[in-house]
Amino acid sequence: MGSIRFDKIEKVFATPGGDVKVLEDINLEIGEKEFVAIVGPSGCGKTTCLRMVAGFEAPSSGVVSVSGRPITAPGPDRAVVFQQFALFPWKTVTQNIELGLRNKKVASGDRARLIEGALSLMNLESHRDAFPHQLSGGMQQRVAIARAYVLDPEVLLMDEPFGALDAQTRVVMQEELVRLARVNPRTVLFITHAVEEAVYLADRVAIMTRRPGRIKEVLDVRSVRQSEGWDRFQRIEDVMDLPSFVHLRTQIWKSLREEKGSQGV
Amino acid sequence: MDRAPLSLMQTVLWGLLGAAAFIGLWGFLSLSGIVPRQFLPAPWEVVQRFVQLLTEPFAGATLPQHLASSFQRYASGVLLAAVIGVPLGLLMGWFRLLDDIVSPIFDGLRFIAPIAWVPFAALWFGTGVGGPIMIIFAGAFPPCLINAYRGAKFVEPRLIEAARMLGTGHLRMIVEILLPAAIPSIVAGLRVSAGLGWQSLVGAELIVAAAGVGFMMVQAQGSVQTPTVMAGMIAIGLVGMLIDILLQRGEASMRRRRGLAA
Numbered sequence: 066m067g068s069i070r071f072d073k074i075e076k077v078f079a080t081p082g083g084d085v086k087v088l089e090d091i092n093l094e095i096g097e098k099e100f101v102a103i104v105g106p107s108g109c110g111k112t113t114c115l116r117m118v119a120g121f122e123a124p125s126s127g128v129v130s131v132s133g134r135p136i137t138a139p140g141p142d143r144a145v146v147f148q149q150f151a152l153f154p155w156k157t158v159t160q161n162i163e164l165g166l167r168n169k170k171v172a173s174g175d176r177a178r179l180i181e182g183a184l185s186l187m188n189l190e191s192h193r194d195a196f197p198h199q200l201s202g203g204m205q206q207r208v209a210i211a212r213a214y215v216l217d218p219e220v221l222l223m224d225e226p227f228g229a230l231d232a233q234t235r236v237v238m239q240e241e242l243v244r245l246a247r248v249n250p251r252t253v254l255f256i257t258h259a260v261e262e263a264v265y266l267a268d269r270v271a272i273m274t275r276r277p278g279r280i281k282e283v284l285d286v287r288s289v290r291q292s293e294g295w296d297r298f299q300r301i302e303d304v305m306d307l308p309s310f311v312h313l314r315t316q317i318w319k320s321l322r323e324e325k326g327s328q329g330v
Numbered sequence: 331m332d333r334a335p336l337s338l339m340q341t342v343l344w345g346l347l348g349a350a351a352f353i354g355l356w357g358f359l360s361l362s363g364i365v366p367r368q369f370l371p372a373p374w375e376v377v378q379r380f381v382q383l384l385t386e387p388f389a390g391a392t393l394p395q396h397l398a399s400s401f402q403r404y405a406s407g408v409l410l411a412a413v414i415g416v417p418l419g420l421l422m423g424w425f426r427l428l429d430d431i432v433s434p435i436f437d438g439l440r441f442i443a444p445i446a447w448v449p450f451a452a453l454w455f456g457t458g459v460g461g462p463i464m465i466i467f468a469g470a471f472p473p474c475l476i477n478a479y480r481g482a483k484f485v486e487p488r489l490i491e492a493a494r495m496l497g498t499g500h501l502r503m504i505v506e507i508l509l510p511a512a513i514p515s516i517v518a519g520l521r522v523s524a525g526l527g528w529q530s531l532v533g534a535e536l537i538v539a540a541a542g543v544g545f546m547m548v549q550a551q552g553s554v555q556t557p558t559v560m561a562g563m564i565a566i567g568l569v570g571m572l573i574d575i576l577l578q579r580g581e582a583s584m585r586r587r588r589g590l591a592a
Contacts, residue, residue, distance in 0.1 A: 121491055141497035151492040154588070155510040164506070165496035216496070 067132035067142070067219030067252050069095040069118055074127035076113055087113055089277040091127070095220075098250040102263035104317065105273030106324050111256045113278075115222050118254060119145050131220055141165050144213035148225040150205045152197040158208050159184075159193045165216045183215035186245070203234035214245075220252040227262065236301055239265060247296060260317050264310060265301055272317060275324045282320065289313060371557040379557035380564055388558060389549040391541050393565055399541040400531055401569075403459065407466025407534070408527040415474025415523075416516055420508050422475075423482025424500065436475065444469035444526075445533035452537045462534035462542070469530030470523040477519025481512025517584055521577045528570045 074091035077084050087110040095101045103111045116122045117129045120139035129136050131143060144165075152161050162183055166176045184190050187207040197205050206226060213221055227235045239262060246253065246266065257263050263270045268287035271280050290296065293309040304310055336344070353373050359365045360372040371379075383393035391399070422429040447468045451461040485508055493507045509516075535544025543562050550558035 119491075119495060121494075139491070139494040139497075141495070143495070145492070145495045147488055147492065149488060151486075151488040153489060153492070153507065153510075155513075156506075164493070164498065168497035168499065168502070212496070 066097045068097050068099075069093075069220055069252065069254060070128075070130045070133075071114065071117075072128045072130070074114075074117070074124045074129060076110065076117070076122070077125045086277040088124075089279050091278070091280055093271060093280055093283070095252060095254060097252055100246055100251070100253040100255065100266060100268045101271060102255040102257055102267035102269075103271045103273060104257055104260055104263045104321065105278060106275045106321065107258060109273045109275050109324075110278035111258075111273055112224055115145075115224050115254055115256050118220065119143055119222050141169055141216045142219045144216050144218035144221055146206070146209050146213050146221070146223045146226045148228045150197070150202075150209045150229070152205055152208055152212075154197050157194050157196055158189060158200075161197070161208055162212045162215050165212060169216070179215050183211040186214060187211040187241075201234070202230050203238060206230065206238060210242075218251075220254065223253060223255045225256055225258070227259075228257070240299070240301055242266060243301075260314055260321065261305060264313050264317065265304060270313075270317060272320050281324075284313065284317065286313060368554065368556060371560060375557045376560040376564065380561040383558065383561055389541075389546045391546075393543070393546070393561065396541055396543045396546045396562075397565060397569065400535065400543045403462045403534065403542065404466055404527055404531055406459075407463045407530075408470045408524055410463065411467050411470035411474050411523055411527065412520060415471050416478040419475040419478025419480075419516075420482045420504050420512065423479045423512070424504055424508060429479075436472075440472040440476075442468075444530040445536075448533060448536055451534075457537045457539045461537050465534035466527045466530050470527035473519045473522040473526060474516075477515045477522070478512055481515030481519075482508040484515075485511040514585060514588065517581045521574065521581060524573055524577055525570065528566070528573060531566065 071091045071093040074088055075086070076088035077086050079085075091114060093101070103114060105111045113122060117124055118131065118136065120136050120143065136143075153164070156164070159180055162180050163176060166179060171179065184193055187210055189204070189207055189211060192200060192204060192208075197208065200208070206229075210226070227238050230238060243266060245251075255263070255266060264286055269283055269285055271283045273279065274281045289309050293307060295304050295307065295310070298304045298307075305314075356370075357373050360367060360370045380393070385392060387395075389396075418432070422432055444465050447465050448461075451464040451468075455461040455464050482504075489507060489511065490503075493503055498507065531542075532544035532547060535542040536548060538545045543565055547559050547562040550556075550562070
């Protein structure tokens with residue numbers, strides 16, 4: 066299991082209208098098996114943070130490292146769950162989940178066992194031979210999560226994974242992810258603009274400023290969750306009604322509002 | 331254009347009307363003597379000749395035999411174009427360096443009409459099998475390469491990112507991600523290739539010594555047998571249409587299986 070470290074990150078994008086600085090002095094450390102959510106106004110560069118850990122983009126200055134190793138390229142040690150699922154349409158559910166294992170040269174017997182585990186983890190057994198276009202959005206995202214989990218990655222990177230789902234499916238997936246995270250804790254970097262989602266899922270929530278994005282504050286949710294016993298509740302709406310939850314949510318919400326307010330939105 | 335779809339009956343009817351008008355005009359021009367008869371044979375003369383050629387040999391073989399011989403060269407040429415063009419296109423779509431090296435040469439060469447290769451095809455590969463295949467190849471190759479290349483270039487970036495994140499190497503990326511993603515584009519390219527290859531046939535058979543529809547037409551032209559030349563043209567047109575219809579069907583069924591609009 067790995068840790069993630071952002072060290073004095075700056076990111077500048079060259080555009081036809083000149084250079085745009087999207088990230089400024091990002092410093093954040095995510096410990097082993099810690100679930101950290103980043104929230105921020107749209108365009109603040111939160112997705113760019115995740116893409117740098119994934120290895121899709123390089124920082125303009127500073128170092129992003131996983132378990133102490135600076136990142137140079139994408140790899141299966143850092144599995145990504147994308148907002149738009151990004152499943153391979155010509156591969157079945159099983160084949161989608163299997164690709165990463167084949168790339169890691171896992172022997173076929175072990176592969177079958179791991180795939181079986183991932184299918185049952187995400188309740189996908191009855192869809193193993195389906196193609197993505199035959200599945201609902203929620204089911205497709207289950208496949209994408211299974212595809213990431215099966216690799217047993219050092220860190221899991223989730224980029225607004227539930228953003229493309231309808232409200233009901235979204236709630237089911239959030240509850241499911243909490244179940245996964247409690248049963249089988251992982252190092253997770255989770256990007257979202259939904260404040261409730263962040264508070265419900267994460268151990269810590271990092272709030273970003275508007276562009277150029279900086280980390281404004283980091284809130285500890287875990288200690289509140291533990292002292293207030295959120296995990297006694299199965300359903301997200303019961304947790305969301307707790308005064309301690311409402312308090313944290315409002316605190317983050319106000320912090321984000323200041324960001325939007327300063328822009329005149 | 332935005333208009334109400336015609337029923338099948340209407341479509342067929344209008345099609346027949348168009349054909350009738352065309353044949354009528356042709357017959358009129360030929361019969362009235364506006365165009366001398368030996369330059370433009372009457373439609374029924376051509377049809378008669380066509381039927382005759384089905385069983386009666388001309389230039390050493392019957393029309394079906396000539397067609398069979400042509401088809402062999404054609405299929406070899408198109409197959410060769412696909413076998414080289416598709417992988418090369420995919421490789422160029424993935425490896426930027428290869429793209430930079432090959433693209434300038436290819437962009438120049440592809441504007442040379444297949445028929446311009448006739449002298450060199452004969453010199454390099456002879457007048458038997460090789461030369462004509464090379465000319466058909468020259469016609470069929472560019473669409474194969476271009477469409478495979480474009481298909482590979484326009485794969486959804488997210489899918490490439492997903493594959494890279496899963497640790498996919500170059501070979502597997504090309505075979506399991508770029509190729510399947512590019513299939514609709516590749517199939518569309520093969521259809522164009524098949525058409526252009528067939529169009530290059532007569533040019534390819536200018537240099538043939540023994541058999542083929544193009545060869546038959548060149549022989550008939552030598553002895554000013556215009557009905558035979560036209561019968562050959564009709565045979566080429568009909569077979570070309572048939573090939574296109576079959577490939578169109580194949581393409582539509584492939585798109586349906588993929589869940590794409592047909």
